[in-house]
Amino acid sequence: MKRLALRLFFVVALPLLLVAAWWFASAGSTDVYWPPLRTILTTFPDVWTGERLRDDVLPSLLRLLAGYTSAAVVGVALGTVIGSYRRVRAVCEPVLEFLRAVPPPVLVPVIMLFAGIGDTMKIAVIASGCVWPILLNTVEGVRAVDSVMSETARSYGITGAARLRHVVLRSASPQIFAGLRQALSIGIILMVISEMSASSNGLGFTIVQFQRTFAIPDMWTGILVLGLLGFLLSVVFQLVERRVLGWYHGLRASSRRS
Template sequence: MKLLALRLFFVLALPLLLLVAWWFASAGSTDVYRPPLRTILTTFPDVWTGERLRADVLPSVLRLLAGYTSAAVVGVALGTVIGSYRRVRAVCEPVLEFLRAVPPPVLVPVIMLFAGIGDTMKIAVIASGCVWPILLNTVEGVRAVDSVMSETARSYGIVGAARLRHVVLRSASPQIFAGLRQALSIGIILMVISEMSVSSNGLGYTVIQFQRTFAIPDMWTGILVLGLLGFLLSVLFRLVERRVLGWYHGLRASSRRSS
């Protein structure tokens, strides 16, 4: 219980400290573009009602999850193939490096030409940015699988899907989760960018509409919602990572104690 309370303290301490600093730093502000935090928090419940949460936050989260999940499936699958075969990696690496260097926001107009301006376009934009850290980390994780472990598994008859699941993916999973963590923050950014371009709902659309109508406190509340969404998704991701990689964190903890 004490350990859980200590972890909760470390998770919440810095955000709360920043909010307190913002509160006092903005307390006497008369700038219309930088209202006091007190005004923003007072406006918050009036803006983000249950109806607006369903109309704007829920569609954004669903698009993010769809794009992120698509990127995870494609990234892990392709990364496993590319990392497992040297010839495939030699052929694909130049193309991957070229595509990775293209900023995903630049692809928004191109994706619009092929996918239209609906949810498909927004999901494709999110997936196009999230896939690269997942793919490249999976490649490196698969390449780093211990050769002795692979040979031992082969000698015991662990081949095919069993070897892929219990040896390759399990050994590469810490690196894969590192890519998934990077992709999550990229996905939130691209979710907002895609909704700011052409949309009729979503967090990005709402924030830009508040800005265009000079509803500045409302705009700041939208930014706070985005921050809260990112924070909650990060905490959820950590919980899943701790659960899936429990064996890995246990090995690291035991190695630290032994050293």
């Protein structure tokens, strides 16, 4: 119980310290672009009503979910194939290095030419950026599967889909989740960028509209919403990761104790 309370204190202490620093640093501000934090917090409930959450936040979350899920499926599937076969990896590696070096925001105009300016474009932009950390981490995770474990599974007749599920993907899952975690933050960034470029709703669109109409406190509330959204998604991801990788964290804990 004491350990949990101490951990909770460290989790909450730094955000509270930063908020307090922001509050006092901006308390006497008369700069129109740097309003006091109390003004932003007072404006927050007036801006982010239930209707705006439904019309702007929900569409953004759905686009993020669609793009992120698509990237996860493609990244894990291709990464497993590339990581399992040396010749496939030798052929694909130069192309992968070239494509991952292209910043996803640069692809926004190109994707707009083929997909238009609807939700398909925004989902494609999110997926195009999220897929690389998932793909590359999956490749490395599959390559690192213990050869002794693979041979043992083969000697017991565990082959095909059973070997893929219980040996390959299970062994590579910590690395895969590392890629999924990186992709989540990239997905949030690309969600906002795609909505800033061409959209009629969403968080990115709303923040830009506030900026263009010089509703600066409203703009800052949108930035706070993005920060809170990122924090909540991170918490949800950690809960899922702890659930799925319970065996891995338990193994690490036991090895530290020994």
